[in-house]
Amino acid sequence: MYCLCKLFSGTVWTATAHAITAVIGSGVLALPWSVAQMGWIFGPLALVTFALITYYTALLLSDCYRSPDPIKGNRNHTYMGVVRACLGKRDVLICGIVQYIMLWGTIVGYTITSATSMMAVKRSNCFHKNGHEARCGTSGNKFMLIFGGIEIVLSQFPNLEKITLLSVMAAVMSFAYSFIALYLCLVKFASHLEFKGTLTGVEMGKNGISPSTKVWHSFQALGNIAFAYTYAMLLVEIQDTLKSPPAENKTMKRASLYGLGATTLFYVSLGVVGYVAFGNSAPGNVLTGFYEPFWLVDIANLAVLLHLIGAYQVYAQVIFKFYENWLSTRVSSTSFFLKVYTLRIPFTESRSLRFTLCKLLLRTLFVVFTTLVGMMLPFFNAVLGLLGSIAFWPLTVYYPVTMYISQAQIKRGSTKWVMLQSLSLVALFVSLISAIGSIADIIERLKHAKLFSIAY
Template sequence: MFEPESEPNPSHAIDGVPSQPDPEFFDDDGRPKRTGNVWTSCSHIITAVIGSGVLSLAWAIAQLGWIAGPVMMILFSLVSMYTSSMLSECYRCGDPIYGQRSYTFVEAVRNILGGYHYTVCGIVQYLYLYGSAIGYTIAGPISMVEIQKSICLHKSGGKDPCQISANIHMISFGVVEIFFSQISEFHNTWFLSVIAAVMSFAYSIIGVFLAISVVAKNGTFKGTIAGGSTSNESTIDRVWGIFQGLGDIAFAYSFAQILIEIQDTIKNPPSEVKTMKNATKVSVLVTTTFYLLCGCMGYAAFGADAPGNLLTGFSMYNPAWVIDVANAAVVIHLVGAYQVYVQPVFAFLEKAAAKKWPQTKVEHKIPIPGFSHYNLNIFRLIWRTVFVIITTFVAMLIPFFNDVLGFLGAVGFWPLSVFYPVEMYIVQKKIPKWSTKWLLLKSISAVCFIISALAAIGSITSIGLDLKKYKLFSSGS
């Protein structure tokens, strides 16, 4: 957000003729030297992955049962690790060290697969990223409500039902995001990602230990092999629940749509591919460990009654401040995660606007006491503010946490995390058609498509059922 007073001169003139950019300060594409490494990449990935999705995993496992739940979680992690590794190979076209860079996911699709795929992928990716912003605007305020509800319940000794609307908290969340949305570029969000990653570990660990304490108090592990929410649940509801559970797990592992953007922050040498693959392995391993702990211990604690948001199941837990700290960590994390997801959207639209109206790039230097100055861009200030306001309004219209996550996971996982990485990798590596590897990759893509389609059906059905009994702007807890 805050820029230095001056930047190194990218070139030195000799007899009035500019030379190539100084490699000490600029990369091979003429852009300022990238500084990202394995750990900053891990922080971006963990911020994107361990988000609101982890809170729904106990509910997801409750739909699938003790065997299918953990197995599906592990399978999704393996697929994500494999396809992300393939996608990292597509950051540069042709030569993995000197080839043309793709700065975004959709640019990689355009450079490798062509224009038609570029259009389709762009629509899917940016709708997914926008949908994620809506999901986070729902999830963050839910935790804010839980803090207020916890205080209310403990004051009344549980006598007051403490029905609290989330609308005012959604507005507050939106106001905070308006401020952070003025961060100019994706790579400048690194400090938010580091803070958010720390917060994600904090509330995940608290959630695990709270679930363990409930299991110890119960003296037994709840849940069944087959899963299911209630004993009187109809067969069709059971099926929808399974499908939606798959969507929730898929959402929890979705980060491929910003992988290229993260990879574009990495310094070279070592090669961006090597660093990204290491970051992906570390991140997926860490997140899967937390997912299994949170999901399985949450299911063991609550069984068929596992809540859609794990932390909402501990409203009357003592000491209350533990729950409040966990929910506060969720809010802080989602503030950062929101930016990780929307910055690519901002960059795409601002780049398009700059091509048509060059004056939108004009910046004004505003002195900041204690800092050098802030580069104020009027277009950026207005349009990003409007973006956040509209996103907040939409979140207030459809405050269905689980349903939204399941739908986003369903529609985004296959095309962004599987189909396009697989198709680009096949072209990039020139894998022969009908070869063993070609058939394997196509089979993985086909299976994931079926799972995503089923999950989408389940989530759409759940949203439809919720809308039947929903009153406009009456979100409460």
């Protein structure tokens, strides 16, 4: 298995798998709700627009991986390294804070969502056995602990390059539950053959929807879509796993095209078909709108869980690499960082697990802390909408645009310079209004929040 992993590592296909795993997250299941907030005019338009912006800026960022020349320049192994090489040290701090808060916030959200998926499996089985009128409430804390335990074990993988098979599995699972959700929505639509939804989305005055709530939810929907297309903050780290030749930027551009193309196809399909099926009453998580056939709903939720197990590591390995490199430059002479321990894996002839105390203890503490935060803030998905809206402009647009202008030496005031800066300003405006909507939703949720209580 190790030889197979080595043979197929560092190619356009493994990069595509990493890209799909990073981009397609559980956020895809909220897209029908997001489309419902904006309606048939602006919902699908927003999905396509965010895809085009993300893809274009990914092309710009790919050319900045090596500097000062995109083909023969020096490698920059991290997003922050690219910022340091192209813009200087003063931009590194802000970029690093935003990037790593976003990475960590995402895996907190994955912890919560994984518990929700496991709870959904238990609930659908209860409904199938006892009827849909039965009381089938359940708590998610134990499921978060189980998920955290799995991630503690997986966190001992050395780096991002060593989890290629895990990333491929996660990418396959993301396709699986997206297909199932799409199929269930198609079946629901076929059962009534009624074209639901309106041009402007959820209507004011119905179900207690006030004008302000309509506006906030529309803005939050933009943040959710922006978060769903989160990709730039991992692009450089994925590109750093590629073999050369061919040039890494050429391979990464192909991987971005394939990965974002597949992602956009699923996003638009599920967002539109889900809205057709549910109309303005689309649930926040489209899978929670189905209980039958219970076995298929269970498979979809288990696929979500398996995807999040892999996606968690794609994000976490980037964080591990950052703080371990930072610590090693300061106290590298101690055995805590250098001494390698070997633990033989039972029932195998030559397999063994190699680790240092640094990785064993610090990575375990990281996962434990992340799990506890997820248990304390069970509404954290609303916070992720805020993180997505905040990070969209600086990480996805501003820094790729600014670094490309610097490296390509685009003349100030030229047509291309004006177009790139205009794109950055539009993205800033979208981030601001979506952040406002997310903050309003967080404030509302705080009124009813209970620590260590996630119930379904």
